[in-house]
Amino acid sequence: MPKAQRQFRSQAIILSRRDFGESDRLLILFTPQQGKIRAIAKGARKPSAKLSGHVELFARSDCVIHRGRNLDILTQAELIDPYLGLRDHLGRGAYANYVAELLDRFTADEEEDGAALFLLLHETLSRIADAEDPRLATRFFELQLLDLVGFRPELLECVVTRADLLPERQFFSCEEGGVVSRAAAPQVPSRLLEIDFDALKLLRHLQRSSQSYSAVSSLRLAPPQHDSAERIMLAYITHLLERKLESIDFIRRLRQQMNGP
Secondary structure, three states, X not given: OOOOOOEEEEEEEEEEEEEEOOOEEEEEEEEOOOEEEEEEEOOOOOOOOOOHHHOOOOOEEEEEEEOOOOOEEEEEEEEEEOOHHHOOOHHHHHXXXXXXXXXXXXXXXXXXXXXXXXXXXXXXXXXXXXXXXXXXXXXXXXXXXXXXXOOOOEOOEOOOOOOEOOOOOEEEEOOOOEEEOOOOHHHOOOOOEEEOHHHHHHHHHHHHOOOOHHHOOOOOOOHHHHHXXXXXXHXXXXXXXXXOOHHHHHHHHHHHHHHOO
């Protein structure tokens, strides 16, 4: 919808929120039509406020938003989906926080037509909320997000020679944006990360399954395969963003606490 419209109604998922002033909250919302927007929920920190239960973190709500000069104002909100599984499980909540932060970092404010990203976010939060192990849904989200924002990693052939990859351990170059064959590795001056072929097959499968998460949801993966795929994805994402995501450290600390010293 055009910026000139003074008020509009839209579904929105709350990516983040923080205290603002004495009783307000500053929200970062993601919507299907306007993409990412920032809005003030006035009085939302007051227990008696009408908005308070409808602007929970990572919740999906039906919102009425008034355009402001500097910041938009959330005037009405009705909760649609709280993704309850995120609220009673610290691990799931941590992965939801990572997904939200990742989407926030890869998108600019008020980019038109965020429908595909909004649907991906909604489906991912639903999957994480119900998942025994949310890592698979998170890896799927990473690869689909990178596709949508134009940073699809090359996983099917050598990014240097364009030759098919042999079924063996390969290398990944964040700078080149994809897998480098062992034969081509000496040609690449930048840092290379080793990736075992099982982890590469997993990432390929997730990348190819963009239209159907059900094609991968039944996978049962050993921790080393998860760890290898995660290491590559986090390295690539950190390189693209030129910064480390805050949510990653929390996930790692939580994992250490759950697994013990």
